[in-house]
Amino acid sequence: MGGSVSAQLDNLPQYRRMTADDLEVVIAIENEVYPHPWTRGNFYDSLNAGYHCWIMELTGEIVGYGVVSIGADEAHLLNLGIAARWQRRGLGREMLKFLIQLAREAFAHKIYLEVRPSNIGGRRLYASAGFDEIATRRGYYPAHRGREDAVIMELNLK
Ligand SMILES: CC(C)(COP(=O)(O)OP(=O)(O)OC[C@H]1O[C@@H](n2cnc3c(N)ncnc32)[C@H](O)[C@@H]1OP(=O)(O)O)[C@@H](O)C(=O)NCCC(=O)NCCS
Numbered sequence: 001m002g003g004s005v006s007a008q009l010d011n012l013p014q015y016r017r018m019t020a021d022d023l024e025v026v027i028a029i030e031n032e033v034y035p036h037p038w039t040r041g042n043f044y045d046s047l048n049a050g051y052h053c054w055i056m057e058l059t060g061e062i063v064g065y066g067v068v069s070i071g072a073d074e075a076h077l078l079n080l081g082i083a084a085r086w087q088r089r090g091l092g093r094e095m096l097k098f099l100i101q102l103a104r105e106a107f108a109h110k111i112y113l114e115v116r117p118s119n120i121g122g123r124r125l126y127a128s129a130g131f132d133e134i135a136t137r138r139g140y141y142p143a144h145r146g147r148e149d150a151v152i153m154e155l156n157l158k
Pocket residue numbers: 001002003033034078079080081082083086087088089090091092093094114115119120121122124125126128
């Protein structure tokens with residue numbers, strides 16, 4: 001695998017801010033790709049809180065989205081999703097790069113995220129972007145049976 005996005009896709013992805021009008025499509029993707037998806041309320045709250053909520057499009061089709069909160073000099077990547085049929089083409093890596101750049105431009109020194117230990121794809125993606133696993137938060141996520149820990153990852157932006 002690997003290679004640049006432009007080598008694998010006819011058109012380069014475009015980014016724009018998410019609005020409430022996007023939520024139907026975003027939630028459909030969210031439900032498709034996460035076993036424990038965010039609710040509509042989670043997305044509304046993120047929009048209303050002024051978080052950086054972005055859409056990735058390819059020729060007008062929403063293929064992914066990301067949500068980042070940036071405050072003081074820290075950024076938190078709260079969500080990143082790529083539609084199932086568009087996965088493994090470099091788009092997640094591309095969107096992550098975009099969100100990291102956004103955090104840099106907002107003068108964040110670090111970017112943090114939480115990921116399930118069972119999310120091997122997510123952890124590989126973040127590790128390959130330079131994130132380090134710095135801690136485990138016990139029982140952070142609901143799981144099919146009981147709770148699942150969260151791995152906390154950090155990227156130094158300085
Ligand atoms: C995680 C996610 C965003 C990755 O998006 P993507 O567009 O498929 O990822 P990319 O094609 O850019 O992959 C980049 C690298 O991540 C790793 N990776 C991504 N998906 C993987 C998988 N299913 N299994 C193993 N490694 C994977 C690989 O190292 C990959 O590089 P490679 O293709 O050269 O081997 C996507 O799978 C997704 O939306 N998952 C559901 C939501 C989620 O778990 N989000 C992250 C937690 S917040």
